[in-house]
Structure formats: C-alpha cells, structure tokens
Amino acid sequence: MYPERVLSGMRPTGAMHIGHYHGALVNWVRMQAEYPCFFMVADWHALTTSYDEVAVIGESVWEMLIDWLAAGVDPNQATIFIQSRVPEHAELTLLLGMATPLGWLERVPTYKDQIEKLSHKDLLTYGFLGYPLMQAADILVYRASMVPVGEDQVPHIEFTREIARRFNYLYGREAGFEEKAREAMKKLGGKRAKLYDEVRTRFQQNGDEGALEQGRALLADAQSLSMGDRERLFGYLEGSRKLILVEPQARLTAAPRLPGLDGAKMSKSYGNSIAMREEPAELTRKIRTMPTDPARVRLTDPGDPELCPVWPLHRIYTDEATHQWVQSGCRSASIGCLDCKQPLIDALLKEQQPIRERAQVYLDDPTLLRNIVADGCDKARKVAQDTMRDVREAMGLDYS
Numbered sequence: 001m002y003p004e005r006v007l008s009g010m011r012p013t014g015a016m017h018i019g020h021y022h023g024a025l026v027n028w029v030r031m032q033a034e035y036p037c038f039f040m041v042a043d044w045h046a047l048t049t050s051y052d053e054v055a056v057i058g059e060s061v062w063e064m065l066i067d068w069l070a071a072g073v074d075p076n077q078a079t080i081f082i083q084s085r086v087p088e089h090a091e092l093t094l095l096l097g098m099a100t101p102l103g104w105l106e107r108v109p110t111y112k113d114q115i116e117k118l119s120h121k122d123l124l125t126y127g128f129l130g131y132p133l134m135q136a137a138d139i140l141v142y143r144a145s146m147v148p149v150g151e152d153q154v155p156h157i158e159f160t161r162e163i164a165r166r167f168n169y170l171y172g173r174e175a176g177f178e179e180k181a182r183e184a185m186k187k188l189g190g191k192r193a194k195l196y197d198e199v200r201t202r203f204q205q206n207g208d209e210g211a212l213e214q215g216r217a218l219l220a221d222a223q224s225l226s227m228g229d230r231e232r233l234f235g236y237l238e239g240s241r242k243l244i245l246v247e248p249q250a251r252l253t254a255a256p257r258l259p260g261l262d263g264a265k266m267s268k269s270y271g272n273s274i275a276m277r278e279e280p281a282e283l284t285r286k287i288r289t290m291p292t293d294p295a296r297v298r299l300t301d302p303g304d305p306e307l308c309p310v311w312p313l314h315r316i317y318t319d320e321a322t323h324q325w326v327q328s329g330c331r332s333a334s335i336g337c338l339d340c341k342q343p344l345i346d347a348l349l350k351e352q353q354p355i356r357e358r359a360q361v362y363l364d365d366p367t368l369l370r371n372i373v374a375d376g377c378d379k380a381r382k383v384a385q386d387t388m389r390d391v392r393e394a395m396g397l398d399y400s
C-alpha cells in the first residue's frame, strides 16, 4: 500500500571514524541505489544523553554531514535531513506517548543497560526513558518499511512495530467496522472463513507472523471479494481498519567488527580511532605505533594474528594474498610488525584520498552543504506532514 522506504539515522558525533564508515556509511551508499532512503541527523537524540553539553551539537552536526557526503551519500538519491528541522517528529512522539504503556519503555533492553554504562550521568529523565518512543516516531513519521540495524537494535524495531500496531488498532477503526468485517467474512465461504478466523486469532492473540502471512495469502486468493471487503478483511486480520502507520522491518546489516587502535571498541572518546579523513602523516603514525601481539617482543619471536589488533584491519583492508602473507609471516616470524603494517597503511591512504577530496568541496563552500540539507529537510517535512495529516484525523484532532 505504501512505497518501500528506508530510514536510518545517527547521533551527531562530529567527524566520523573508519568504524562508522564501514559499519554504516558503506551500507547507506549501497542502499540509496536500491530504495528511497531518508538519512537523519538525530540531534534531538543527542540531547537525551547530553542535555548538559549542548554547545558542541551544531559543530558536530555539520562535521558529520560532510563525512556522509564524502563517503558517497548522494543527495540526488537520498534525502538527507536534520531531525530537529522537522518538528513533526516531536508531534508524533507526543501523540504516540498518550497510549504507550510505561512498562513498554522500561523493558527496552538498552534502557537499563545504558543507565549502567553511563553511570556518571543522571539519566533518570523523562527524555531518556522516552528515547525509544522518539525513535519509533522517527521511523513511523516516514512510514519507513525498512530500517538497517545491527543485532542490538532489533528490539527497538520490534518496539516500533508494537507501537504502530497499537496505534492502528486504537485509531484505525470505522463505525460498525466489526459487523461489516464479519459480513465480509461470510463471503469467503464456510471453509475459508473458518481458516481466516483461526489465523486472525493466532496472529492477534499470539503475534504469530506466520498466521498473518497465511491470512494475507488467503485473502489475496479470494476472487469473490469486492475491493472494499478485501481491504476490510485485511484490516480486520491485522487489527485495524486502515493502515495509518506502517510496521517497519529490521534489515540486519552485517557490519564488520572494527576494533580501535588498542583492540578495544573503536571510539573517539577512547582516543583509539582512525578518522575517515585522517591526515596521511597522522594515519601512518597511528598504524605504525599500534600495539601488536605482545608475544612478539623480538623480531624472531613468532606471533598470532588472532591476538593482534592489526589483523582485523587487514581483514577489511587488504586482499587474500596479503592475508596469507601476514598469517604465515607472523607465525613463522619471517616478517616484522612494521612490514606487516605497511600494506594496511597503503590501503587506508588509498581509501581515504577520494574521501578527503570530496569533503574538501564542502569545506571550501559551506553554503553548498547548508543548501543540500535545507532541501533534504523540506523533502522530509513534506512526507512527514502527509503522515501527520492522517494521524491527526485518526485521533480526532482535525476538527474546526
């Protein structure tokens, strides 16, 4: 019913590192050629944890956007926008909040997890508890059908689906809908009507997605139904009359694990990252001084690439022949660690050169970037406004 659409976003963290590049941006560039994509700077999300450090947000937003464009995100293919410039996100968050049980928010796995991890901050705030709901609104306001995520984000998409389902259930009904749907069911014929009723109960009571698919297939096959009855029965099956909000699918992205210079998770705040646009001399220095397998004290000591933080970088950046050279050279101590690092340095410099060149265009002319983003915000806002028109109507707020 609604077109395929992808929504993805990032909190503004300033200049991006190669972990962001390989973990998300490479995938965005691939997806923008396949689907209409909406890429969002989640600046309001930054406030949910950094509400007391607002000075850096603006600068971080523009720096991050330059890296998106430098990575190959194409404003002619994708819509690039800033969340806070599309106030419909806030309106939908507020309206969805009216019917969101508190328990749903409290049981989102990342909630307690993050509070523990960021224990130096007071995150017992309304904003932080509500961030999964704002994330749901970010997705639903574009009726996005797909959201690229890593494993840890899947519960958030499931939460979004529950929110959409509840909304459609509460607000997507018409007067006398049930009676009309039951009448339409009779037109399916005895056996089919019975099966329809069974799969509907299985889906609505147990959330059985297989039953939902079975019900949809059954309706698609039923020749005897009018368009109106068919739509009614699709809605009755899913628990709503009209699909106002679309339940998105999580699209798992297999992002390569890219550790930092010290082998821990790559993060700018840990000081162990390589920027997407690192100065060549600095990039070379960083790799050359990376720690290696501690067993390799002398050149003649054999090592094990699996115990060395340089190896995962090789796996991403160098070819199969180099991998074999590293594996046998390291284990037999026939190559030194600086020899081993050189092809990696060369590959990184080669990857980063065109990225630096593309970024320079926006650094030289900041207006260009501002215009691209302003256009993206306008486009995003139009789509969000369409959704909000239906949402307001469904919630009885379109009165005059």
Ligand code: SF4
Binding pocket: 292, 293, 296, 303, 304, 305, 308, 309, 310, 311, 326, 329, 330, 331, 335, 336, 337, 338, 340, 341
């Ligand atoms: S030779 Fe390469 S893989 Fe082996 S310890 Fe040195 S840097 Fe690491």
